[in-house]
Amino acid sequence: MRGTLMYAPGDVRVVDREMPTIVEPTDAILKVTAACVCGSDLWPYRGFDQLTQPRPMGHEYVGVVHEVGSAVTTVKPGDFVIGSFYASDNTCEICRAGYQTHCVQAQYAAATGSQSEYVRIALADGTLVATPGLPDPELIPSLLTASDVFGTGWFGAIAAEVAPGKTVAVVGDGAVGLLAVLAAKQQGAERIIAMSRHADRQALAREFGATDIVTERGEEGAAAIKELTNGLGAHSTIEAVGTDEAMAQAIAATRHGGHVGFVGLSHDVNISGMTMFRTGIHLHGGPAPVRRFLPELIDMIWTKQVDPGKVFDLTLPLEQAAEAYAAMDTRRAIKVLLQP
C-alpha cells in the first residue's frame, strides 16, 4: 500500500509500505477515506523536531473498518469511523474524568500513520466512534475535522469556559483557531473577536461566527481587545498557536479572573507565576481530549448544524502529500485534505 513518510525537514514522500496488520488484540485496521496535514506536522517539516529515521506521518483520519483484533467489540468491519489523534482505553479514571488524551494507556492512535491507504489504530474500542451509517461524501471533510482540529478548537472553547453572554477572543487564525471561533459560536458566546491579519481567514472567521476582527498583535492586540470590552478584556481567550508571544497575548487580552484555554502545542512557552497571581486568570489546556467530544461533534456535523470542513481550502490525492505540506508551510493553504 502507499503511505507518507517524512525523511528529513522539507522531505516528504509517498512510498510503498507494508500493509499494517493487527499487533494487539485491541487494534483495528482502517481503510482510510480521508486524512490531512496538521499544523503540528509542520514542526518536524520545519526542522524544529528531530527526526532520527523516516517517520510515518498523519494522525487525523476517517475511514472504514477493514479488520479488528480479537478483543474489539464496539466497531466491526464495514463501519465508518472517526477517532481521536490520541488512543485511549476510555475506561480508566482519567478517561472517565474526560481527559482521554491523558489516559493511563495513552498513545498515538494512528500507530502506522494516517496519511496512507490503510492505518492501524490502537485501542480501537476506546478511541473510535462509528457514524450512524456511511456518510454523504459532502460530510467527509467535516467529519475529518472532528478527529483533531474541530475537536481541538472545541476543547479550547471548553477550557476557556465559553458560555452564553461572554466575550471570547481567539489568538491564532489557523484551522484550530478558526474552528475555535465556530466552537465558541456553538457554545453560545455573545461576542467573538478573531485575531487575524489575513483577509481569507478573516472572512472564514466571520462565516464561523466572529463578530469582530483585531489585526494587531502582542500588547497592541491586547489593548485593542480591552478597548472593545470596556477596558476589561475578554471573559474567555483561546490560544491556538503555541508560542510564548501567543500565550502572553492571550493572557493580556483576558480580564482579571477570566479564562485562558490553550491548545497550541507549546514550544518555548514560559508563564511567570507573578503574572498568574496578578491577573487571577484561569489557565487550562493541552492536547484536546477529542474522544470526550466525538459523539456530540459527529451529531452536529451529521445533522448539518455546522460545517467545519470549510477549513479545507485544498484537496489533493494522497500521492501529492509533498505538495500538501509545501502549501501549508508557505501558507498557500489553511489546511489540506488528502484522498488515498
Added chain:
Amino acid sequence: MRGTLMYAPGDVRVVDREMPTIVEPTDAILKVTAACVCGSDLWPYRGFDQLTQPRPMGHEYVGVVHEVGSAVTTVKPGDFVIGSFYASDNTCEICRAGYQTHCVQAQYAAATGSQSEYVRIALADGTLVATPGLPDPELIPSLLTASDVFGTGWFGAIAAEVAPGKTVAVVGDGAVGLLAVLAAKQQGAERIIAMSRHADRQALAREFGATDIVTERGEEGAAAIKELTNGLGAHSTIEAVGTDEAMAQAIAATRHGGHVGFVGLSHDVNISGMTMFRTGIHLHGGPAPVRRFLPELIDMIWTKQVDPGKVFDLTLPLEQAAEAYAAMDTRRAIKVLLQP
C-alpha cells in the same frame, strides 16, 4: 494613637502616630479589636521587598466602626466588622464576577496599617461586612482569620475545585496551608493530604481534617502522593507557599486533568507551557477575593461550625509587635494575634 511601622528589614517598632481621619467619603475608621502578622509581612522583614520609608504594617483586622465617610451606607459607628485585606467597590463587573481583589478600584484596604489602635479602611461599603452583633471574645481570633488567612485558604480550595469525593493535597503548612486543610474539609473533600515536616503543624492539620501526612518534599513528595492515589496524583492541590519549588511540587502531585489552586504570593515562580500542556492541569489562583466569601465564612464561625482561630498559637499586646514578627520569622509561632 499607637501603631506599627517597619523601618528596615528586622526593624519593627510600635510608635505614636497620627490618628487616622476620613480622607475619601467612602472611607471608614475602625477601632481595631484584633490584628495579626501575616506570612507576607515577613517578605520585607527578611529583606526580600525594598523599603524606601517607614511602612505602616498590617492588613488583617477586625474592629468596631468608629466613624464613616459621608458616602458610606452599609456600616455605621458601633458595628463590629470584618473586611478583606483588599478594598473593593463590590459593584463593578469584576467584583460581580467574584474577583473583588481585582476590582477596577482595588487598593489595599487598611490604608493606614491595621497593626494599630485605629485604622482607615478604603471603600468601606464594598469591603466591610458587619457581624450579626458584638461577638463573644472567644470568636475574635476566628473572625480575624476570615480577613485573610481563612479566606485565602478557602479560595485556594475553591480555585483547586475541591468537592465531595475528591482527594486534596496541600503544599505548605503555614496558617494559610492549615486553613486550606480546614476549607477542603468543609468543602467536602474525601481525603486530605497535608504536606508538613513539623509535628505541631501536622497535629493541627489533622485536627482541621487532614487524613494523611506526607513529610517528603519536591519530587519525593509528589511521588509519595501518587503512591497514595493509585499512581495518579491528587484531584486538587492547593499551593500555599509561593516559591518555584512549591509550585512544581503542587503540579507534580496533581493528576492529569486535575486542578491546582495557588494562593502563595508568587516569588520567582516560573511555569513552563510544556508542563501545562503535558499534564493538562487547571491552574488558578492569586490574591484571594475574600470579600466574596466573607458572609459565608462569618456564618460558619458565628455558628461555631469551624474554629480557624486555632492557627493563632501566640497572642501578644500590640506593644510587642516586634516580638510577634521575630516569633514568626524564627517559626516559634505559626501566627501571632496582636491586641491593641
